[in-house]
Amino acid sequence: MKKLIIFVFFLLFSSFFIPCFGQVVINEVMPNPESDVYDEWIEIYNPENMILNLSNWNIEDNSPNNSNEITCYNIGNCSLITNSTYFIVIGKNANITRITNKNITYFYVDSTCIGNKLNNNGDIIIFYKSSYSTNFSYNYSEKGNSFAGFPDGSTDFTLCSTPTPGEKNNCSSSSEEEPKTDAELNLKISLNKNFFSIGDKVTVIGNITNTFNTTINGTLSIKFKRIDMDTYPSDWIIINQNLPIHIDVTNLSDIVDNLTWSIPENTLAGEYKCYARFNLDESSKNKTGKSYIISTAFFNYAGIGNIFIDSWNISSLNLAINDTLNATIIVTNNESKPYNVSAYMIIEKLKTATGGESNEVIYCNTTSIMNNTSHSITCNWTVPHDSITQIVKIYSKIIFNVGEEMIEKLGEKKTIDIVGLPDLGEPKFELKTSELNILFNSFSIAHTVFSSGNYNQDFKFVCYGYPKKVLADLNGAKITSDFCNKNTAILINAQRNKTYNIFIPVFAYPNCDEYYSMGQYSGYCRLCKYNPNENKWEYYSSHSNYKSEFTININGQNECQTKIITQSSGCSENYEESAQANSQYIFEKVIAPQLAKRNEKINISFTLKNTESKTKICTVKSYIYLLQKTANIGGWSPNEKEISLEAYESKKIILENTIKEDIEEGLYNYRIRITDEATGKKTDSTSGIEIKGILKQNESTGSGIKTQKPTQYNEAELDCSNTEDKIKVVLKNRHEQEINFTLHVFGLMEKEKTYSIKRQKTLYFNNKNAESKIFFIAEYVFENEKKYIACALLPGKANETGIFEDIPLPEYNAPLMQENKITGRIIHVKKKGIINTFADWIKMIFISLK
CATH class of the missing domain: 2.60.40.1930 (Macroglobulin (MG2) domain)
Structure with a gap:
């Protein structure tokens, strides 16, 4: 594999001039701030007020590959040209208002922190450019104290209890500081x-x-x-x-x-x-x-690979939306043979309304440059139509191969002004919930207010327990990592310059294994964004502005039974469960027991559908487990079998498991796993099962084992559809007994009402005063267990697609929230065939009445 080697190389063979920066020194360092771990800073002292171009300077600590460039980041009207006597350098996650309330000169590094965060137990800091460096090292620190040269510019550093970032040092030594000597090494x-x-x-x-x-x-x-x-x-x-x-x-x-x-x-x-x-x-x-x-x-x-960017020029330093920037890159080949060289332009951290902040890479051309010659390569770039008004860095880059190594060299950075859409700032994320009281195996909500600022983008919101993992996902598993990709995350399609009220579901770990004790825990809610390069969701930023802490008070334990949440198909006959939307296989009509005894033989049945236009071969198995321990005889593959499915074929499958006799009682996961033979890709369907008691001898059947009739899932449905002047809602009861359904309506002037239904009931609602989005939730109890079904639609907007924002507070005020405990929702509108249907809509709506 070719290695990618990146470095900046500027040579002018006609002359070689090195300015003197002997008076520029590291003057004060804060490695262990009292306010926040990210509020570290380094002060630079420039006593002769020399004009410094900080774009040519770097800072690094003692960690490998942690060299940082200096940047303006989000400082308005900022230039990296400075002659300040004092200035400080901080990481992007630092908060300048926590560091000082004075008007000082400061700059950022191009990372969340300086180096790999300054080590409290000792580190080396180097501030350097080509041919000059100044450094400082320490081997201990005290919280809130800086190391300062005293007087300014001195190599004699004092532990300073009164830090003075960006100002003349005026330190009083810490009372615990050891007596100093005049000796030096x-x-x-x-x-x-x-x-x-x-x-x-x-x-x-x-x-x-x-x-x-x-x-x-x-x-x-x-x-x-x-x-x-x-x-x-x-x-x-x-x-x-x-x-x-x-x-x-x-x-x-x-x-x-x-x-x-x-x-x-x-x-x-x-x-x-x-x-x-x-x-x-x-x-x-x-x-x-x-x-x-x-x-x-x-x-x-x-040395070898002596090919470099001699110079490069751009047509303008001031651009507007749809303007074209033209560039000329002069590349010199001082090698003894021709080389193929590819040229690029890179616009750093360009902000657009739809793309957010990212580096824009423009491919220019690939050309063969003869040995000992220079060649001119042209390039152009058009400013995107949704660019935000901003100041950005732009630089040129060339790539060529030397043997098996790919060499990349960068040209000088330039600064350009872009006049585009008004800069409305970065998104703002504020957690309104400071404390939650909750039981194990129950749920609540965390209320956040989100302002989208500059961007028309998808965002996710998620809450988790930290450092104790007391919060769980919808399957009851602890949320331990990869938080943004959990099924408790709320997704919205934010529109530029809008504010949203988001209600994030918070599920307490079932704790049936009594892993945690009751008490007070910490939780965090975070903002997430999609990373198309990695094809995954990740933190919007590690900055504390996008991570908020709240207190979780757990003062009891709910019964260890699995909550069954059923999603109805809305008005679509082509409904597919969203959890399997991207899978080659779909599970249908899953029938599994919710309760079993030790030593009991049980069956799980389901229909497996091949969603592709070709024959598929897979293996299928089922097992019962908790953490890394199985509860069934035969371990992780007790009943594995091979299945062949023709194109779009469905087959009914029954798998048998026997519960171990010596297993501990409690709540377990019951999983079906499909593994595609060609790709190895796995598709799972997981439900809950409680193991309680042991099968007695007198319960034996002719085979010696009693087979429990499984409880059916999805035996109630809620469908809704919209006509010209009314909304039709159908409640279907497929249980063998009459069931009471309590219907909650949101978006209409309707009160909740309870209906006793044997088979089916059709309801009609007037849609003249309907809001832009309506959803229905029906709550019922079956076998002493609460269940929920729901559907959603958008009256009068049958041609719209997308994901719609959350309920604004003025429409659904705090008293209603407290009464119904709305935990969050997403409404997806998806195209299916010729008409728009409303499938894959509410991923998580849970209501728990007092």
Whole structure:
């Protein structure tokens, strides 16, 4: 497989000029903030007020592959050109108002945090650009205290109990700080030059200062890497040995024989880093209070793959919607043979109403560039019609192959202004529920208010328990990870600049295994977005603005019985269960027992349908389980059989399981699993079963085992349809006995009403005063268990498709919410054939009356 290598390489062979940034230093560091773990910051001191272009600077910590670029992110009227005496750098998840209430200069890194988050127990911070770096290291921290140079610009850092981000340091030392000494132990390296060609050797020049009046012992390592590499190649480490640093030593060459690296012949062109580190042994740590000292140096190398972007220009720095940007990229090939080079333009973090924030990649052209020549490649890009007004970074990129490696080089970043749709800001997510009182094996709701801001997009909302996983999904399983893809998540299709009231279902873990005790727990609700590149839902952002905490008080236990939620087909005869909509197989007419005894033989029956136009072969099995333990004899594959289905064929299947005699009583999962022979893809249908008691001898049948007649699922239906002036609702009872159904109507001026139904009842409602969306929920009790069926429709809008927003509060106010405990809903409107039908609509509506 070809490796992808990314680095920035700027060379002007006519001249090579390196400015002096010797006065720019790290001046103060906050590694352990008191407010929030993301509120770390680093202060830079620029005493001579030099003009700095921060787009050329990076920050990194001691973690591999965690180099951060500097960016404006969401700072209005921001430029990365600054001559400020003081400024701080923070991660995207930091909140500047928590850090300081003063008007200071600050910038972001292009990540949620600095590096891999600053380590509270010690870290190294490097602020650098090509040919210059300043660093700071520490080996402990105290919450809320910063490390500050005192006075400003000093290498003598003090633990500061009164941090001063973006201002002159004025620190009083922490009362627990150890007495300081004037002794120093420092390491500083440089190189014999800053630009190297094939055949050159790199010589490290090092200076050491040891004023501790004693020999310091430790291990010195010096190594090299290309700046885009995650690790240092083992054969690029020129020294790694134990050494003493005597008080009279000033140069590394006094204690190290070889400080020269011969660059391997096959080394790629690019920017490189030399890293020197001296780790002190335990005795020397105690003497000095230091764990290590470090220094870095950077250089450019004109090795193989010496093809680079010489320059590039764009036609305008100011664009409007539908404007076209033209670019010219000059690529130079200094190799001894022609190369095929592909050119691109990348617009960083472009915001559009429908696409959100993403990088726009524009392919320009692929051309063959002759050796020792330069070639001009043109490119153009049209500003999308739904672009948001913004300032974005744009840069050029070339890709070519050297042997088996794919090389990628980037051009200089430029800034362009786009005038588009008004910038309404990022989405806002506010949790209104601060505390929930709930029983194990029951549910409630969390109320959130969501403002869509700039975007016309799908969003999901989900709640989960953390760190204790006391909340469950609709199957009763703990929600432990992959939160955004759980079946308790509420999906809406948000329209730009709208506010929604979202009611997120919160299900308490059944706790039939008594895993948790009653008490107070923490929960979180989060906003999720769809990632088309990964084909999955994920957190909208790790920023605390999109994650809200609430308290869960669990003060009791509901009976351990499975709640059965039935989804009716609405007015569609072509209804398919949404859980199986993307499957090759569909389960129909599933009949399974809800109660069984130990040592009992039980059957589960169902109809399996092949949804494809070709013959399918699969294996089918059923098993009963909880966590990683099966409750049936035969383990995970007790009754596996092979099934062949012709195109669109359906077959009825019966599977038998025998409950173990020694299994613990309680609530278990009863699962059917289909595995496609060709693809290995699995399709499941899972229900609940309670195991209680043991089959007695006098209950034996002729076969020695009593077979329980399974309880039927889906034996009630609720259909609704809309005509010109009325709404027709049909309640169907397929149970053998008369059932009382309580019908709840939302979107009409109708009160709830209870109907006693033997077989079927047809109801009509006037739709003249109907709202834009109506749904019906019927509640009934069968065998001492509550069940729910529902349907939904959109009067007068039969041609619309999409997913509609949640119920606004003015229409369904707080008292009604408290009375009916609406837990959340989604209405899907899907095209089926010639007419629009309303299938796959409500994924989760649950009502629990007082």
